[in-house]
Amino acid sequence: MTEAAADLTRNQALVYGALEKTGTPMSAYTILDELRDDGFRAPLQVYRALDKLVEQGLVHRLESLNAFVACRHASCHRGGFIAFAICDTCGQVSEFSDDALSRRLSGWAGKHSFKPSKTTIEIRGLCAGCSNA
Amino acid sequence: MTEAAADLTRNQALVYGALEKTGTPMSAYTILDELRDDGFRAPLQVYRALDKLVEQGLVHRLESLNAFVACRHASCHRGGFIAFAICDTCGQVSEFSDDALSRRLSGWAGKHSFKPSKTTIEIRGLCAGCSNA
DNA sequence: ATCTATATGTTATAGCGTAACAAATCTGAT
DNA sequence: ATCAGATTTGTTACGCTATAACATATAGAT
Numbered sequence: 001m002t003e004a005a006a007d008l009t010r011n012q013a014l015v016y017g018a019l020e021k022t023g024t025p026m027s028a029y030t031i032l033d034e035l036r037d038d039g040f041r042a043p044l045q046v047y048r049a050l051d052k053l054v055e056q057g058l059v060h061r062l063e064s065l066n067a068f069v070a071c072r073h074a075s076c077h078r079g080g081f082i083a084f085a086i087c088d089t090c091g092q093v094s095e096f097s098d099d100a101l102s103r104r105l106s107g108w109a110g111k112h113s114f115k116p117s118k119t120t121i122e123i124r125g126l127c128a129g130c131s132n133a
Numbered sequence: 134m135t136e137a138a139a140d141l142t143r144n145q146a147l148v149y150g151a152l153e154k155t156g157t158p159m160s161a162y163t164i165l166d167e168l169r170d171d172g173f174r175a176p177l178q179v180y181r182a183l184d185k186l187v188e189q190g191l192v193h194r195l196e197s198l199n200a201f202v203a204c205r206h207a208s209c210h211r212g213g214f215i216a217f218a219i220c221d222t223c224g225q226v227s228e229f230s231d232d233a234l235s236r237r238l239s240g241w242a243g244k245h246s247f248k249p250s251k252t253t254i255e256i257r258g259l260c261a262g263c264s265n266a
Numbered sequence: 267a268t269c270t271a272t273a274t275g276t277t278a279t280a281g282c283g284t285a286a287c288a289a290a291t292c293t294g295a296t
Numbered sequence: 297a298t299c300a301g302a303t304t305t306g307t308t309a310c311g312c313t314a315t316a317a318c319a320t321a322t323a324g325a326t
Contacts, residue, residue: 009273029312042276047314052273063196064253066282066313083238085247096241104234105216105256112227113261114218120197120255123238128246142304162281175307180283199282199313 008053014038015049016058016070024091025067062086062093064122069093081105081119087127094127141186147171148182149191149203157224158200195219195226197255202226214238214252220260227260 008016018034019026026034028046040046050068053059059068062084069084072095080102085094101121109116141149151167152159159167161179173179183201186192192201195217202217205228213235218227234254242249 011274027313043314045274063255064251083241085242085245085249087247088250094245094247098237098241101234101237104231104237105254108216108229108231109218109256109258112218113264114220114227114256114258115264116218116256116258117221118197118257120253120257121238122196122253123242123247123249124251124253125242125247125249131246131248144305160282176283178305
């Protein structure tokens with residue numbers, strides 16, 4: 001577990017740990033099963049921890065998967081929208097942010113007086129490794 | 134109903150009609166309730182119709198809402214990724230596509246040998262009208 | 267000590283989506 | 297016309313995702 005996981009509650013730390021250990025997206029229910037031995041009994045225990053972790057930016061929710069993934073570089077994405085490339089074969093997630101992309105979306109929002117609160121950018125497909133295999 | 138809805142089966146036409154009439158996103162179950170009087174009984178009847186409509190580009194799935202919306206301009210978005218701005222207050226959806234945006238995402242994919250199959254771009258927030266009110 | 271805010275535990279339930287199988291309908295070829 | 301194959305439809309049952317509501321416990325401040 002990285003130092004990013006400081007000052008988390010027990011449940012939050014367990015959920016974050018499970019996500020980090022796996023490395024690929026996990027559903028809340030998969031996390032729950034993973035943590036039964038640590039005393040987890042109910043989905044809500046997972047969802048509550050996830051809410052906080054997402055709030056803090058330690059975990060991202062992938063809308064197109066209904067799943068969650070540990071953030072790879074919590075400090076790198078200040079300000080810009082984050083995009084995800086998700087391999088449908090191996091589950092690997094690449095996280096990136098692109099200034100031009102962010103400016104483009106902000107630009108549209110500005111021009112239309114739209115006030116963004118949360119933005120989702122997800123590319124599903126095949127990663128380099130999996131499209132060769 | 135617009136001319137776009139030609140050569141649809143009865144169920145597809147009913148589902149498309151419900152979405153078009155409402156104008157804002159609807160969940161599959163809301164559509165189901167809307168169509169009970171037309172003989173719909175089960176979710177699958179809705180989901181099957183939605184699958185085909187999405188395939189044909191007449192309807193879009195909004196991942197961040199688990200909902201569906203009738204496409205506003207089926208012919209306008211050839212080639213580029215489509216982005217959605219979704220107002221969390223009134224539910225209004227603005228659909229747009231932006232060449233620079235598309236190039237940016239394609240560029241990232243090319244550089245990383247990632248083969249995109251489906252892309253989701255959704256901005257949640259407040260539309261001009263609702264942020265004034 | 268007690269108050270307040272936050273975190274946790276637990277049960278039940280709501281909402282989203284599909285598997286599996288049966289029946290009907292539509293198509294085109296002979 | 298009718299037959300075979302493909303597509304569409306109907307229906308039941310089930311699994312996965314997420315939250316409401318309420319009870320309990322824990323931590324920090326005064």
